[in-house]
Amino acid sequence: MPAAVLVGAQWGDEGKGKATDLLGGDVDYVVRYQGGNNAGHTVVIGDQKYALHLLPTGILSPDVVPVIGNGVVIDPGVLLGEIDGLAQRGISAERLLISSNAHLIMPHHKALDKVTERYLGKARIGTTGRGIGPAYGDKVARMGVRVQDLLDPGILAKKIEVALTEKNQVLTKVYNRRGIDPAAVVEEYLAYAERLKPHIADTSLVLSKALDDDKFVLLEGGQGTLLDLDHGTYPFVTSSSPTSGGACAGAGIPPNRLTKIIGILKAYTTRVGSGPFPTELTDDMGEWLRQTGGEFGVTTGRDRRCGWFDAVIARYATRVNGITDYFLTKLDVLSGLERVPVCVAYDVDGVRHDEIPMTQTDFHHAKPIYEEFPGWQEDITGAKVFEDLPPNAQSYVRALEEMSGAPISAIGVGPGRDQTVVVRPLV
Ligand code: GDP
Ligand code: IMO
Ligand code: MG
Secondary structure: OOEEEEEEOOOOOOOHHHHHHHHHHHOOEEEEOOEOOOOOEEEEEOOEEEEEOOOOHHHHOOOOEEEEOOOEEEOHHHHHHHHHHHHHOOOOOOOOEEEOOOEEOOHHHHHHHHHHHHHHHHHOOOOOOOOHHHHHHHHHOOOOOEHHHHHOHHHHHHHHHHHHHHHHHHHHHHOOOOOOOHHHHHHHHHHHHHHHHHHEEOHHHHHHHHHHOOOOEEEEOOOOHHHOOOOOOOOOOOOOOOOHHHHHHHHOOOHHHEEEEEEEEEOOEEEOOOOOOOOEOOOHHHHHHHHHHOOEOOOOOOEOEEEOEEHHHHHHHHHHHOOOEEEEEOHHHHOOOOEEEEEEEEEEOOEEEOOOOOOHHHHHHOEEEEEEEEOOOOOOOOOOOHHHOOHHHHHHHHHHHHHHOOOEEEEEOOOEOOOEEEOOOOO
16 A cells, blocks of 8 residues: 655645644554654644644544654653643544654753754744754764663663763853753653653554555655755754655655655745745735734744745745645635735846755845736635635636646645545545
8 A cells, every 4th residue: 555745845834734634534654754843733623723743643533543753853751741631632642653763852952952043143043942953963973862762771871971971061161051960861761761662663664564454654744845954945944854755764664655745835835933935025914924824833832924825936845845736725814815926936136047046045035026816805714625716716726736836636725624625635
């Protein structure tokens, strides 16, 4: 059976949580393959609203096995808090599997994330402050502490001591912060180990067997294409690979298992944190999009920067990820506008660019070239099929499809689980 990937096509917060939940009924396993609790997914089911950070969205569907893959960085305190929060609402995490190879976010990662951002001053990335970058940094430097280390108290203590021998020097001597007591960290993490043990598994093997048994595996990314460490707007990116190529490495399944790559694309654009954003609106229109779209961060509560749809970015996401289908979200937010501008290309110092410029310097200079589409006044939140959409909304969707270079197979017309127009089956 096939595996499908669900990937954010812009700068995150495209509505991935809702998209995964929508597919939940058809899938057997939902795997988070990268990122950590920098992600924030809101899922609305009936009158209940769930904010998930680390747990795969599949946790909300009782027949799905949720999996945290090896590519994720896990803050165990946050994970247990999230599990307990759901338990209080009657949702069990008993089925959850956690890769033994996933890395742990340690207290020094969180301390360093905050302090390095402060030192960067105006050049700061605007991270979520959750220790994501430093945790991946240690992974790459081969100094990380992994989930499986929780199963061996001797190794755990040794690894924490080695890491803190260096990191405490950095914290105290470079950043003038207090050092962290290794014994206290070992004690804290051994307590987490007791609760996490039943969930730890060789998830790559589990998923391989599941695929052999004809099960459907959905790989769920956090963040988005333009936040990808390699393919995003570096250095204003996250420290992992949300793009579809990262899905295989982060879940431990081979590329030839993937059949569908579903991009989640918002009908306009948002971004949290620093970095270039050509279609950003800093005027009343931007504020209108923020208020109408409810564009406030799920994780940090920060205002999201808002702007018009950017077809250059969508085309790029199609190309880099190999998108087979798009789920276009939040079309309802644009109802009521007279005209809807779409960025079709950039002007970089007088030269037209139909693709993202090669250098960061040029991307910072990119000015959007807009094409305007006629708006629609109707409320579309009750639309069930494509033909229910007003003609101008239909034309807008068709134009985005044409410019993005991949079919738009589903359209979000509201936050609710049932507020989706399915043009053709996604899987
Ligand atoms: P994620 O990080 O990609 O999962 O997205 P977030 O949950 O951070 O942000 C998306 C927000 O949009 C959430 O509050 C969703 O409930 C909401 N949402 C998703 N799809 C739609 C839609 O089609 N229309 C509207 N109005 N809201 C939506
Ligand atoms: P979801 O999964 C939007 C942004 C941060 C910052 C940059 C690096 O909800 O789409 P990090 O803490 O990862 O080192 O921060 O990435 N960022 C996100 N923006 N949605 C997210 O996740 C994000 N996760 C990280 O704001 O600019
Ligand atoms: Mg989000």
